[in-house]
Amino acid sequence: MDTYKITTDDTLRETLPHGTARYPFAYYPENIWQFDFHRIDWHWHHEFEFLIAAESKICCLAGTDKIDLPKGCGIFINSGVLHRYEAYESACAPNIVFSASLLADETSLLYEKYIAPVISSSVPYQIFDPQMPWQDDILRLLQEIFALQESKAPRSELRTVRLLLHIWDILSGHLQPAARQTALSRPDHRQARLQTMMQYIHDHYEEEITLDMIAASASLSKSGALHIFQSGIHISPVAYLIRYRLSRAAGLLYTTQKAVSVIASETGFTSAGYFCRKFREYYHMSPGEYRQKKSST
Structure with a gap:
């Protein structure tokens, strides 16, 4: 079995480009078990990340927290958050990594109202549990995105962005109260x-x-x-x-x-x-x- 290793610079920023400047989106149908020592080691990136534990439980370390992510659950990793994944056994974990610019230009009203508050909120991650209706909605939308990438369907880029905007509409709506709260607290350095x-x-x-x-x-x-x-x-x-x-x-x-x-x-x-x-x-x-x-x- 081939093994894989994540590559980072001296600040632990991942050096792999996710997509292109014209389409800053990447899909990875990864199995964490296939990485060196069964883990995707510490790294961070400016892009957002969504991952689902599709096959078995995954250990996720994000920010200062350690989370056991059960099979069928997912996680959102915010921009700039140091994180790591570990597998206990074969662990397919399809994930997407994409730039905020795919959703809206940084000078736009959409970015100002719906994207920047999440990035600046200091919320490092959000878990998605299928038992929670709004979180299950996001999990189903993510599965649609994964299926699109695997099928290489026509107009997949347009349909992917449409689904991402739907996810962001749900996610930002539920994270905004936390964002307002943390914005008033002392920054954590x-x-x-x-x-x-x-x-x-x-x-x-x-x-x-x-x-x-x-x-x-x-x-x-x-x-x-x-x-x-x-x-x-x-x-x-x-x-x-x-x-x-x-x-x-x-x-x-x-x-x-x-x-x-x-x-x-x-x-x-x-x-x-x-x-x-x-x-x-x-x-x-x-x-x-x-x-x-x-x-x-």
């Missing part, structure tokens, strides 16, 4: 600080880094940094640093012929032995076995 610390790790992972240094990059105490990492992505800053170093090392294993000891040194590990132990803990195989597996696929 946790995600920005989390991304600042992640960026620091990405820039300095080859060097010796301490928790104090990670926290200082976002003007936080050590306890503040620990809290933001745990509430945001559910691991400690040091654990994230090790995982990031391992991911960089994994890339070097199958894109270069460098010795394992050299890769360990270049990715910030103090010794090849420690690197190999951590690599096996995370990837459940040795660096050499990982290199051989990736080379064969």
